[in-house]
Amino acid sequence: MFTPKLHIPDGFINLPISALFGLLSIAFVALALKGAAKTLDDRTTPLAGLTAVFIFAAQMINFPVAAGTSGHLVGAALATALVGPYSATLALTVVLGVQALLFADGGLTALGLNVFNLSVIAVWVSHFAIIFFKRVLPKTKTSVAFAAGAAAFLSVPIAATGFSIQYALGGTGTIDAATVATAMLGTHFLIGIGEALITFLTVSSVIGTRSDLVFGWQEKLEIKS
Amino acid sequence: MSKVSKRFYLYFLMASILIAGVLSFYASSSPDGLEKVAEDKGFLETAKDSALSESPLSDYGVAGIEDDRLSVGLSGVIGVFVTALVAFGVFALAKRMNRGATN
Structure with missing residues (x-):
């Protein structure tokens, strides 16, 4: 039965730090809107919209990772591989907005914190990781899916560290920030394995049927190595 | 949009509806990574x-x-x-900015 809180609630992080990350998030989303404008065309726009839809749906599937702990997809690497980093930032932001405003999942003052960790940090870590893995792997479609999976694995603990930094700056709890950071890394390392599997399988199946639409496959033609 | 593309997008949408509408019931109800850490480290009660x-x-x-x-x-x-409604709105807006920029 699905009754989870998927994202940072209000109260964990104080208002000044929440506001700071709110402003940072607005800046990055504005940049993404501008960047996405350059990459979207009539063919790729529907895939970008459906990527947001798929991520919303997939985030509802919490999978068990250890005793009494679950994880769920973030979808940053998945979106980055399919539609590129700018559109991925927009897709993740739409998902987080719908979750916070319609389902009361993730706080309202915490929205900027969540957007920064998932739509900005996780997406851009994924983007550079995908570029790196594509350079070292053979130029095949399977490599793109593998690169996306490996990026997914890295993106989750790094995004979790985004929360740890926010907690260190403005956490309202009394426990020390280093303890929180260690615990966040430990659990999210495990969740990253699930993220990698789901991302690999989804990117594999899309690239297998419609590689012509996949940013991570098309864009490789432009990368000179 | 070609017929092939339409079918591909329809499958993508159907998969999402199936996951959100049916499979979601079987999701784990254990707290997720963040909630678990907050619980274990004693700051869960700071949530509002x-x-x-x-x-x-x-x-x-x-x-x-x-x-x-x-x-x-x-x-x-x-x-x-x-999500579909909002996302298509946002991406249509982004695409229109593209047209504005190239003209």
């Missing part, structure tokens, strides 16, 4: 309810529907369509 916590779809259930399977499934399907 969202200002929208009384909204009709809060916590992925539809207010007034007693049956859990129906409640979570319906909220998932509503979420899929609202």
Whole structure:
């Protein structure tokens, strides 16, 4: 039965730090809107919209990772591989907005914190990781899916560290920030394995049927190595 | 849009509806990574309810529907369509900015 809180609630992080990350998030989303404008065309726009839809749906599937702990997809690497980093930032932001405003999942003052960790940090870590893995792997479609999976694995603990930094700056709890950071890394390392599997399988199946639409496959033609 | 593309996008949408509307009921109800850490490290009680916590779809259930399977499934399907509406709006806007920039 699905009754989870998927994202940072209000109260964990104080208002000044929440506001700071709110402003940072607005800046990055504005940049993404501008960047996405350059990459979207009539063919790729529907895939970008459906990527947001798929991520919303997939985030509802919490999978068990250890005793009494679950994880769920973030979808940053998945979106980055399919539609590129700018559109991925927009897709993740739409998902987080719908979750916070319609389902009361993730706080309202915490929205900027969540957007920064998932739509900005996780997406851009994924983007550079995908570029790196594509350079070292053979130029095949399977490599793109593998690169996306490996990026997914890295993106989750790094995004979790985004929360740890926010907690260190403005956490309202009394426990020390280093303890929180260690615990966040430990659990999210495990969740990253699930993220990698789901991302690999989804990117594999899309690239297998419609590689012509996949940013991570098309864009490789432009990368000179 | 070609027929092939239409079918591909339709499959993508159907998969999302199936996941959000049906499979979501079988999701693990254990706390996720962040909530678990907050619980173990004793800062879970610093969480405040969202200002929208009384909204009709809060916590992925539809207010007034007693049956859990129906409640979570319906909220998932509503979420899929609202996400689609907002996302297509945002991406259409981004694309229009593209046209404006190249002219």
